[in-house]
Amino acid sequence: MGGNSDMKLIDENGIRIDGRKIDEIRPMKIEAGVLKSADGSAYVEIGKNKVLAAVYGPRECHPRHMQNPAKAIVQCKYNMISFSVSDRKRPGPDRRSVEISKLISEAMEYVVFTENYPRTSIDVYIEVLQANAGTRCAGLVAASVALADAGIPMKDLVPAVAVGKVNDQVVLDLNKEEDNYGQADLPIAMIPRTGEVLLMQMDGHLTQAEFDKALEMGVKACQEIYDLQKDALRRRYAIVNAEAEEETREPTEDVNEEA
Amino acid sequence: MGGNSDMKLIDENGIRIDGRKIDEIRPMKIEAGVLKSADGSAYVEIGKNKVLAAVYGPRECHPRHMQNPAKAIVQCKYNMISFSVSDRKRPGPDRRSVEISKLISEAMEYVVFTENYPRTSIDVYIEVLQANAGTRCAGLVAASVALADAGIPMKDLVPAVAVGKVNDQVVLDLNKEEDNYGQADLPIAMIPRTGEVLLMQMDGHLTQAEFDKALEMGVKACQEIYDLQKDALRRRYAIVNAEAEEETREPTEDVNEEA
């Protein structure tokens, strides 16, 4: 948080620099099943963020000593590709992405029925192709859709969004300028069915009243995002079913290893 | 060794800049059993040096291929914490500490009855909290007290001290200024009972006569340090016994895993 509140980011009518209202999320697009090699995948755009997620597994867990005899482990790797940000990022994990990967892994571990797949690993790879504030939330949104696309049983999908404070006002889903010059950032991820919090971080400066308002806004937005996630999966199933039918009609001579 | 003998480090009365005589060690404080998690530990101050040592083991040796079916291996890791020196040291091992760790490991391996614990590892961690010349010797002193505190059978404790040459005179236990501007440095570690040499390094410039004198001084000082090591252990046993008695009287309801 720059904490610099001199820059005017909200006008007198409560409209933000990208034309949104205080409590409005950016345009969002979710697509499931976008990659062929992965067991499940999803592509998410939230404003100018573009994020891909791919799932492999359940599969044998390497290295062995990380295996859990009672359940699967969920390993998420969040990564920004080198040209996704203004200044080229050197390839490979930095400390920020290690922390985010840990938090996303923990959140996903909660929703996956890991007891179904002892000793295995479920690996989720999140690649940020273009970043514009809110990529960890976009990554969470993509990850749970990709897990569902991979057919892995889950308690629920995981919507996520960041709320923040800009020009002394609580606003929903910060864009890059708001993130850079804002006063607080509060990313949250929810379990929609129970209203529980799965991820919560905060930095900046919030009074209790501001926090209460932010949390309320975030909870509501998560429901919206949850609907978009379900839509994406419905569209995906429709396509898969259509393809399956077609395949039944015209069998190919392909020898399929994974079949 | 700077080799710069222009700087006057010993006055006409044979008194050094910190007030010591030629053959006098710095004030020394040794305390055993200072950490709770470690199996044994020791804290040593020698002049302005502050050093902690912790022992874990005998315990399973990782990685496996390092196991010795006939005896325990002793692995000492000497490390300077980042703010223990004037210029911040980047965390992690440098070449100097790798060499010192190797030499301390070899010395400790000699005194531990390693045949008693085949296939195990005895791990000694030495952390220099504040450095002022002579930290490898302080580390050795702390390591052998920590090993004894861990209840590991040993041939003997290992006192150690550096002798050096400053302003063309042989002097005992160099401090930082003497080390920086001195002409020779000769750290030694001894087996007090047999008078054998367990560690010996030298750099700088010594004639045979100077070396003989230095070795004599060092051997004598090691006996002094040896007494302080034994004292520390005696005090420690007194406390342990007192605690043990007390525990017999008031049992706690704590379920103790390691018990």
Add this chain to the structure above:
Amino acid sequence: MGGNSDMKLIDENGIRIDGRKIDEIRPMKIEAGVLKSADGSAYVEIGKNKVLAAVYGPRECHPRHMQNPAKAIVQCKYNMISFSVSDRKRPGPDRRSVEISKLISEAMEYVVFTENYPRTSIDVYIEVLQANAGTRCAGLVAASVALADAGIPMKDLVPAVAVGKVNDQVVLDLNKEEDNYGQADLPIAMIPRTGEVLLMQMDGHLTQAEFDKALEMGVKACQEIYDLQKDALRRRYAIVNAEAEEETREPTEDVNEEA
């Protein structure tokens, strides 16, 4: 390829700066069996290049997961020592040497009868002591002689040479200046008995006609180099036989572990 053809590297009589003709290789020296510890070794000089190769194996393959139950794997490591080039090279592999190591390994794997030694590794270490263009070819030449010296059954030796384009002319076996200021470089390695290509790389600019001419020159030169390789092995066998005879006469009392 610098691509800078302004510098005159061939005179009006078709003579190059080191006195060679267009289709002439640099003076070459090959010696087999130059190291004691290695199972096989070779030393090669080509012009100002000096290259050593050592072979260890067939021996147990580490790490285990790289073992092939059907055959040996051949692992070549090409390395330039730090002072082999004008600007000191930091020790350790760079991307260039990783690529060259891969290509040499692939080439050697083809000629070794790897099925004879399942689960093992045959390790070839190539150290460039002095570099002057053409070191990958010199390394290949040395590697196959060292493999033969180690007594490892092979389909054939592997001669190699680079052809290039300098001052718009196709020339054989570029030296350093020609490499720096030339227009194309085409290193090739052959199987002499079948005329097949085992290594081929190219960079720069060649028309089809130039390529055809270059390939023809390279194939011819490989035969020359092949003869030198065989010579070196013949000389080596003569020495080995002489030594063996001598040993039969005067047995030493040495207890020989590897015997």
Add this chain to the structure above:
Amino acid sequence: MARSIVSEIKRDHIHKLIADGKRVDGRAWDQVREISIQTNVVETAEGSSRVRIGNTEVIVGVKMTVGEPFSDTPNKGVLSTNAELIPMASPNFESGPPDPESIELSRVVDRGIRESQMIDLEKLCIEPGKKVWINFVDIYVLDFDGNLFDACSLGAVAAIKSAIVPAKANGLGEDYPMPTTCTPISVTSLQIENSLLVDPTLDEEKVATARLTVTTDDNGDLRAMQKGLSGALTLEQVNTAIETSRRLGIEIRKLIR
């Protein structure tokens, strides 16, 4: 094997106590272990502290050097916070590059200091765009019995408050105390089953389902938060954790001179 059976027993024991509203060491759910804070423990650092919370012990040093500012904050000093989980502190810590646990720890401690604007970084600018003070806050865990987030934060805050800017040695006038604005305090609540408790021991952490660290400033405002582990928290638990952090923060803040 034997060990994991003991672990099972211990786990059940802790769960049973918690269900009865009790803790293994007899503390109340919102009671912090004994805290000891020593400062100026290492002469070679500009500021330093040694902090114990129960049997957890950390040593923290602040080193300051003159360097270049980041290009996007030309008139501010630089802060770098690093926590090392050295093998001395626990049989389960290993040497080597930082693992995700120590990276998360470093970053959470860093955020508490950075986002509370505890250090007045603008006062650590020497020449805008060219020369500023670089602060390295290095934390070493010496003895590990749970609650590293709070122990490390407390150690860092105490070390920073004790630091003297080494202006003289750098030819920049007289030395002066580190310019600070407030005293951020982090308090971590742990979820075990459906209960919350503060300042967990290592044994309690082993059976925890979720964790929420809340850092407040002198006004009781929120400055940083971090939820961890793979459990879910109810909104009520989040609010309890915040309220507890604010309340205990007032007491803990008094311990720092």
Add this chain to the structure above:
Amino acid sequence: MARSIVSEIKRDHIHKLIADGKRVDGRAWDQVREISIQTNVVETAEGSSRVRIGNTEVIVGVKMTVGEPFSDTPNKGVLSTNAELIPMASPNFESGPPDPESIELSRVVDRGIRESQMIDLEKLCIEPGKKVWINFVDIYVLDFDGNLFDACSLGAVAAIKSAIVPAKANGLGEDYPMPTTCTPISVTSLQIENSLLVDPTLDEEKVATARLTVTTDDNGDLRAMQKGLSGALTLEQVNTAIETSRRLGIEIRKLIR
């Protein structure tokens, strides 16, 4: 075990088809899969592309910064090409430092661009010996079904051709398109038994014995070649691969705007 039996069957199947002059997906030996090229897919890059060849997909970005030239080419911009085989793209790719496969791939793609002098590096000199444009061409493989050499080269070439030099943001006048001179195209031929075929799928690569990548320029001249794998190629096969690359290169070059 089960898997390797299936592999054996698949291998035999491919071999049998090849012997009959056929391929698994019905293509002719010199027929390339469907190619799709999108450019300007990432706003944060100076140039970018997303390229699919069959089920193989890559994304490429070009980032440009102002920096120092190499001392031996004081009047030329700098090119750095890097390909990442990220685990998203295949169950067999792993995180971590680049392995020999990805290093070879990066270097072969780099040579195609560098040796064809596709980028007019002299036009990317700002102040000789002091300031030049540094070009980072970063390639990420997103979905892997064979023929990375050609997919990555094509992606890199398309991204470079779409790049706009960010002069304005660097205070160096108006933005202008990346100065390029030609469009190098690489075509890879694979040897399976004694046959050659182009644009191999992953399954075909698994049974291959040798590989030859040939990069030609707009004139059909050779700019870079790379033979790989441990098989041997006859001189005739080398010539066929070159001829095929030149011929298909003309068609593929048309797809790039």
Add this chain to the structure above:
Amino acid sequence: MARSIVSEIKRDHIHKLIADGKRVDGRAWDQVREISIQTNVVETAEGSSRVRIGNTEVIVGVKMTVGEPFSDTPNKGVLSTNAELIPMASPNFESGPPDPESIELSRVVDRGIRESQMIDLEKLCIEPGKKVWINFVDIYVLDFDGNLFDACSLGAVAAIKSAIVPAKANGLGEDYPMPTTCTPISVTSLQIENSLLVDPTLDEEKVATARLTVTTDDNGDLRAMQKGLSGALTLEQVNTAIETSRRLGIEIRKLIR
């Protein structure tokens, strides 16, 4: 298994011989193997040597570049010594970052050169505080049959003495020989049971209990020492090792031109 039985037999054999005052290769306890020293073996280095002691062989190069001095020695050139135990030299050496053995070796060789002030580093100052000669002494072990400390030291000393400062190529006047002051020689004594012997072979090193390397200068004064391995030395053994090093040092020093 078979191998370790052979090792046992060999160990016993060596021990038995030593007990009788004999060595496997028939040398006296204070007899060094045949030494061969070649210099100027690599043109691309400023100085170089190839040294054999028995079947142990090393190659050493000295590279010199112009760079900045360390801030605490502004008027002195810089020395950096590095020994690489490359896998070419022994079935037991592995590729990778330096292990403790090679680090100790590098540092002991370095100390012999540095502490004897063999190189007159003040004469390698070009412009105090700004420009000095940086010396990289790089040692590669090519063939390993024991006694690397002495072989590497000897190689380094020979290479340094053969070096020509490349002043001309750096625009600093005429080339001139490396300024040196003396010829430090290290001699290593090995303890096996209660005996000492010099210039050990690999087989002897395998059964050794302690090692003492002593480096003397032209006057026979001590310049560096290093005790290694986990055995203990009596004071008498220390004195014998010193006396032997001084005596043999005189002979070995004559071999270096």
